[in-house]
Amino acid sequence: MSSTVALPATSDCKAATVYDILQEFNLPIGLLPDCAVDCKLDRGKGKLEVHLKGSCHFSLQEPYELKYKSTVSGHISGNKLTNLxxxxxxxxxxxxxxxxVVRNGDDLQFSVGMTTASFPVDIFTVCPRGGCGVDCKDGKLRKIKAKSLVSSA
Known part of the structure; x- marks a missing residue:
């Protein structure tokens, strides 16, 4: 069952968490680590800004590692985060x-510009553990296999 979170045109996300907002836009909560401390959403422009406790680093299955800065921003709309x-x-x-990041049915497509990788959406149902910092030795989340890697040349 999906619920919609009603927020004012500009919100500091105190009533709804960034994870509620991700779900409202049909994106899984596991796109962000669990260490979000606050966020701002400008609904008119779709501008989302999230502040984490600190930078986070996670090892995924080779050759992938993810790194989050303490501030993550982008534009959110139905099924996608752009200008990330x-x-x-x-x-x-x-x-x-x-x-x-674009949700296409049961897949998430991550774009780095010229290349995209596709992952099953269900592996992002749980937030990675955050707040450990870039040098975290036990930040290994889980092994995630890309469904495809496509170059958009």
């Missing part, structure tokens, strides 16, 4: 910014 800032993925030897 503050989240990067380590691919091969390089850290690249994730710029877009």
């Amino acid at each position: 800032k503050g989240v990067s993925v380590k691919f091969m030897f390089f850290w690249v910014n994730i710029v877009e």
